[in-house]
Amino acid sequence: MDKVHFERLLAQAQSFFELSLAYLSSAEVLIQLAIIVVAVVPAWLLSRVVEKKLEGAVRRIHGMPGLLRVIVAFLRRLQWLFMALFLGIAYIAIRVAGWPESSKLIHGAMLLAAAWLVISAVSRIIRSKTLAKLFAAFVWVLVAATLLGVSDDIRAMLESAIIPVVDISLWQIVTSLIAVGILLWVSMKLGTFLDNRIQTVEDFTPSLRVLLGKITRISLMIFAVLLGMQLLNINLTALTVLSGAIGVGIGFGLQKVVSNFISGIIILLDQSIKPGDTITLDDTFGWVRELRARFVSVITRDGREYLIPNEDFITTQVVNWSFSNKHVRLDVPFGVSYDSDPHEVIRLAKAAATAVDRVDSTYQPPVCWMTEFGDSSINFLLRFWIDDPQRGLTNIRGTVLLALWDTFKEQGINIPFPHREVIMRTPVTVQQDKGDEAE
Secondary structure, three states: OOHHHHHHHHHHHHHHHHHHHHHHOOHHHHHHHHHHHHHHHHHHHHHHHHHHHHHHHHOOOOOOHHHHHHHHHHHHOHHHHHHHHHHHHHHHHHHHOOOHHHOHHHHHHHHHHHHHHHHHHHHHHOOOHHHHHHHHHHHHHHHHHHHHOOHHHHHHHHHHOEEOOOOEEHHHHHHHHHHHHHHHHHHHHHHHHHHHHHHOOOOOOHHHHHHHHHHHHHHHHHHHHHHHHHHOOOOHHHHHHHHHHHHHHHHHHOHHHHHHHHHHHHHHHHOOOOOOOEEEEOOEEEEEEEEOOOEEEEEEOOOOEEEEEHHHHHHOOOEEOOOOOOOEEEEEEEEEOOOOOHHHHHHHHHHHHHOOOOOOOOOOOOEEEEEEEOOOOEEEEEEEEEOOHHHOOHHHHHHHHHHHHHHHHHHOOOOOOOOOOOOOOOOOOOOOOHHHHHO
8 A cells, every 4th residue: 555645535534523622512513413413313203104104105006116116116216215305404494594614514424414315225226135135235335435535535545556477457346346346237137138038939949048148147147247357457367466366266166166167067058958848867766847957956846946957968877758758657556356357457447547537548549458457356557647737746656547447336346355365284272261261
């Protein structure tokens, strides 16, 4: 930091402190402070009354959530509006009375209250509460420094503070962070808008729409960072030393992130997984809701949403029930008693399966085969096709089994339970309890 600027700023701060003590001890300042304190109470009370009356009408606004947030933010901060209004009235009254020198403190307080009202309300456009608070605090400090007349000195001090390794001043770092932050916010909003438009293009496949959306967002973010640095005349070659020092560490730390990102691009290019596909991965069965840069969102039949890393879809075995088409064949085994006619059982089983709504008989008609002569029954295997596996597999099997039960019950075909025959190799003598004979 430049020693001359630092000593100058220190001298100004000392002088400002001494003048402030002398200024605050005067009667005029005490009167102005009293007026400011008095203005706080009626402003707070009036804001509570007005807020209750206007909030109900404001809540009726529909279809414009951004505007609604800003208006509600204004309502939550009406005390600052009324405080600025009351201080403005007091300022005008003092000026009219011919005491212009006795109104400087009131004038500054009025401007700061109005500035905080506007800044805090407008910052509500930012959805992140943390970023909104940081933005409001930074802009208000900037306005306060401008009103106090020390903004030029602060800028000169930051410009004189040079980081020797990269040859960049603190002022460049602060302004670049602000510029890059604004450009990133604009690029994300623009990327979201373009992504939504791409998703509506029916000529593109679902995987291509997701891929184009991701490329658009990433390209805009990279362009925003480079543009922000170029606009501030930051020499990018000065960052090579710093980037080389930390690049290896970041590379190891982001190894899994990069792996999942590249895996996601591979999935989108080969179209092995698409939004809407029904998949099975280990014990997870569900349909793909969305493809992200790091993970795939899979929703199961019980409503749970699994965020599975993209790398798992590349390195492990995945069952895609709808990869080439959505038709899936299901098997339902069953058995009937030995006194049943197998030919009639096969005919009735195929008819029962065909009558179920979700069974796609037009694609392939149901088939039934006798598989074996079991211990207690003649066993069959019923096979049928469905075209909506995302609606569940267990439920359609249960529906087909119920249809078989109803059909067999109407036709008098029995479904036996297991029989066991016990043969005693030695004679068994059954004795009756004497107590039972007495009774």
